[in-house]
Amino acid sequence: MSDLLERANQLDFLKDFPEGPLDAYRKQATFNWKVMTLVMEAENVLKFKHKVWSTLENDPLFAPPPTKRSLLEERGAILEQVFRLQELNFLGERSGDIGDPMLTNVLNVCLGQVDWSLATRRSVTFDFFTNAVRGQAALENHFDALEAAYKMKLIGCVALTEIGHGTNTRGMKTRATYDPQQQKFILHCPDFEAAKCWAANMGKTATHAFVMAQLYTPDGDCHGLHGFVIPIRDPRTMLTYPGVTIFDMGEKIGLNGLDNGVMIFDNYAVSRESLLSKTGSITPDGRYVSAYKDPNKRFGASLGNLSAARIGIVQFCSANMFTALTIAIRYSAVRRQFGNPGELELPVIEYQMQQWRLFPYLAASYVMKFVGDQLYQNFVTFAMSQFNPDISKDELATMGIEMHVLSSTAKPITSWLARDAIQECREACGGHGYLSAAGIGKLRNDNDANCTYEGDNNVLLQQASNWLITVWSNPKRHEMRDSMPLNTLSFLANHSNGISQQTFQSQTLQDVLNPKSLLEAYKWLVQWLLQSSSEKFHSNLQSGKDSFTARNDSQVYNARTLSIAFFEHYALDRFWFGLCSQQELPQDIRQVLTNLFLLYGYWSLEKHLAILYQGGYATGPRAADLIRQAILELCGSIKGDAVALVDAVSPPDFVLNSALGKSDGMVYKNLYLAMSQTPAAFERTSDWKEISKRLKANL
Structure with a gap:
């Protein structure tokens, strides 16, 4: 004692x-x-929490608003706080490795107890997107995307849920069909039910997305859900690329510091390297290869x-x-x-x-x-x-x-x-x-x-x-x-x-x-x-x-x-x-x-x-x-x-x-x-x- x-x-x-x-x-x-x-x-966790909370308490940007903010004001304030968090750099230098996941998680909880919109937006930007990519990444350019995300040279979102499917991931309808002539995947939503939705950052600010889609080879076979990392907006203009339609979902019951959106693909062509290929890959001529024999x-x-x-x-x-x-x-x-x-x-x-x-x-x-x-x-x-x-x-x-x-x-x-x-x-x-x-x-x-x-x-x-x-x-x-x-x-x-x-x-x-x-x-x-x-x-x-x-x-x-x-x-x-x-x-x-x-x-x-x-x-x-x-x-x-x-x-x-x-x-x-x-x-x-x-x- x-x-x-x-x-x-x-x-x-x-x-x-x-x-x-x-x-x-x-x-x-x-x-x-x-x-x-x-x-x-743990003592190091307590010290880290104190550092985060005392820093935010002494920064006017994080002062609680005296009255309720409008939707646009709330989103703008939270995004500005996320940029400030990058400047404050609580986690130190990070690159494409996994960093210190324990302190990362502590940071998210610390921020959440201040404001869950802030924690969620930071987490989606720096953790959820990067963890999803890292978990299935196999190529150098995939790790380049992680590096860019950590430095906020891109803003990511995670596009898994669809209008018609959420928990039943196997039933998702967004398709990624490989075209060997173009050496590209063609992403397509056959109907509105296949539209990706609810992803935070997607509504207004994400430039890249981790997308889960049903992978089809040229022979028509479906190889199940696979992950892709793709650009969705031009960072210079913040306009979506041709073949990508995005609109905002509007106000919610809570967490209104997040810009949740809906995204529809209309035969949007992305590079073959966009496929996150740890669990399965496509050869240039369109054959599916996987180390897992059992799907x-x-x-x-x-x-x-x-x-x-x-x-x-x-x-x-x-x-x-x-x-x-x-x-x-x-x-x-x-x-x-x-x-x-x-x-x-x-x-x-x-x-x-x-x-x-x-x-x-x-x-x-x-x-x-x-x-x-x-x-x-x-x-x-x-x-x-x-x-x-x-x-x-x-x-x-x-x-x-x-x-x-x-x-x-x-x-x-x-x-x-x-x-x-x-x-x-x-x-x-x-x-x-x-x-x-x-x-x-x-x-x-x-x-x-x-x-x-x-x-x-x-x-x-x-x-x-x-x-x-x-x-x-x-x-x-x-x-x-x-x-x-x-x-x-x-x-x-x-x-x-x-x-x-x-x-x-x-x-x-x-x-x-x-x-x-x-x-x-x-x-x-x-x-x-x-x-x-x-x-x-x-x-x-x-x-x-x-x-x-x-x-x-x-x-x-x-x-x-x-x-x-x-x-x-x-x-x-x-x-x-x-x-x-x-x-x-x-x-x-x-x-x-x-x-x-x-x-x-x-x-x-x-x-x-x-x-x-x-x-x-x-x-x-x-x-x-x-x-x-x-x-x-x-x-x-x-x-x-x-x-x-x-x-x-x-x-x-x-x-x-x-x-x-x-x-x-x-x-x-x-x-x-x-x-x-x-x-x-x-x-x-x-x-x-x-x-x-x-x-x-x-x-």
């Missing part, structure tokens, strides 16, 4: 919070918030590369939860309502209902922060493995599929968690939470996109369940479990009949609060859902349904729930494994993290109670009573630590930009300042004469 505390105290940016109304709860904490900060984030494995390797954005969303959502919960919990510790007659009103954080509404999301945010960071590290390992000649194509394909399954379950669960957490925080702050000055409304609108982009959540869950059911049908599934580098099959029992023999064993609350009991229940749950979903699928097949319909008709109450439970278990299993692996962890920190682990776990498991009874794991009222008792007990135990828990992960006040959540806890003073600084707040309305005239007419 002393070593970590000494290190924490040496970090000058981890300053003590100002004295104020929050002191009463800060003093109740069972741990030191600065130590928790060091446990949750599915080639597609699996490509899927792994596309997982980066979904994993990024996991981290973005945990950051959004931290922001919203910091505001709501600090406010709840200050806001007083009701109490015994004649006594001082109670802070609303004292009420069990407020704890039950907020604390499970606080627990979820800690778990998802840990798992999201680990998944991103895994993706970096996967990305680097593609450059390792000692790793076989089969290994890469397997790892790519594993990354796809994890990202396809992590992204839905965390984006839904963040959606619900932000809304609960908004409501938990009462009427004041509806103010723009509360800092929750814009966060809610910007976060909402996470539920749909990079794949519809429910479709992603279906893709994951398809793989899980396939694994369950494999007689060698237990051998597969031990060969999975990311531990995706850790829920499998050591023997195939393990499900029927297991039941809920806990007799007391203390039994339930044993982490082993929680993990055993989840292992049973995932396996039971796998078995029942597989049986449902095969029953559909036996009734005469085709495979496609059989899978679709196995989703509700079966395969969809399977994918949700699968990732909940994976997150809990990895979090607990990580917690147990840190032998030097102070006992007070270990205890509060264990409480968070248990609270998130049982809060999630409680939603599956019907299945526990349906499958025979639980009988009688005992299981439900104990699980619910545990949730409330854990909420109560976390109450005294709640303010310190958000202090440990909160961004600075400049980033929070919330009258309700400032670290000084002076809610009413800050509310007054926010309201009174509204432009013309104390002036009569400009149309006062017209109003007066109408009033007089009604006298």
Whole structure:
């Protein structure tokens, strides 16, 4: 404890919070918030975050606008900030190599907590476009494009989604047909449904695009989706090239600092070298060549590369939860309502209902922060493995599929968690939470996109369940479990009949609060859902349904729930494994993290109670009573630590930009300042004469 505390105290940016109304709860904490900060984030990452945030706070260009900007003003301001970020050069010199992907991701989260339009636009320009190109690049000119992107000699966008197809990438209709006479690919959208859409930067500013299109050889054969890097606008005039039509998509619910667009190709000819040829290439005479003999494995390797954005969303959502919960919990510790007659009103954080509404999301945010960071590290390992000649194509394909399954379950669960957490925080702050000055409304609108982009959540869950059911049908599934580098099959029992023999064993609350009991229940749950979903699928097949319909008709109450439970278990299993692996962890920190682990776990498991009874794991009222008792007990135990828990992960006040959540806890003073600084707040309305005239007419 002393070593970590000494290190924490040496970090000058981890300053003590100002004295104020929050002191009463800060003093109740069972741990030191600065130590928790060091446990949750590496010291170099903390220093980097401080550097970014303090730099932006002292730059007038990044000052929050006093009023809402118009669409054009918002886009212009965000683009100007992106250019400034290039000048600030937080990541140092970069070239066509992968750079430091961990700090790159930290930068995106830092910027997102300031403004998600800024983070997304920077990420698309410098990361999303370059990662997509790098993941499939094989020629020197492809790496030249990366160099130009890093230096902003070009602005890129990623054109994957089409008007008629999003998550179903295999169904995309944009064609790239090779013409051996011209030695060029002809890009064409056969109809408006094939138009590329939603790509940020595309609407007004991108000069180049990473485009996924169905590759056709001159013999008419389709070789599936392949990536291309192509010019779409002349950088000197910003006009599109002949054969390319682009128009802007207009205002959205949130993220209006991004210029999302629609792009249509009309027999647009691009060079043969535009094809990103790592997974497959075209000879000058028009023959298709690939190191992957199995098209599915080639597609699996490509899927792994596309997982980066979904994993990024996991981290973005945990950051959004931290922001919203910091505001709501600090406010709840200050806001007083009701109490015994004649006594001082109670802070609303004292009420069990407020704890039950907020604390499970606080627990979820800690778990998802840990798992999201680990998944991103895994993706970096996967990305680097593609450059390792000692790793076989089969290994890469397997790892790519594993990354796809994890990202396809992590992204839905965390984006839904963040959606619900932000809304609960908004409501938990009462009427004041509806103010723009509360800092929750814009966060809610910007976060909402996470539920749909990079794949519809429910479709992603279906893709994951398809793989899980396939694994369950494999007689060698237990051998597969031990060969999975990311531990995706850790829920499998050591023997195939393990499900029927297991039941809920806990007799007391203390039994339930044993982490082993929680993990055993989840292992049973995932396996039971796998078995029942597989049986449902095969029953559909036996009734005469085709495979496609059989899978679709196995989703509700079966395969969809399977994918949700699968990732909940994976997150809990990895979090607990990580917690147990840190032998030097102070006992007070270990205890509060264990409480968070248990609270998130049982809060999630409680939603599956019907299945526990349906499958025979639980009988009688005992299981439900104990699980619910545990949730409330854990909420109560976390109450005294709640303010310190958000202090440990909160961004600075400049980033929070919330009258309700400032670290000084002076809610009413800050509310007054926010309201009174509204432009013309104390002036009569400009149309006062017209109003007066109408009033007089009604006298």
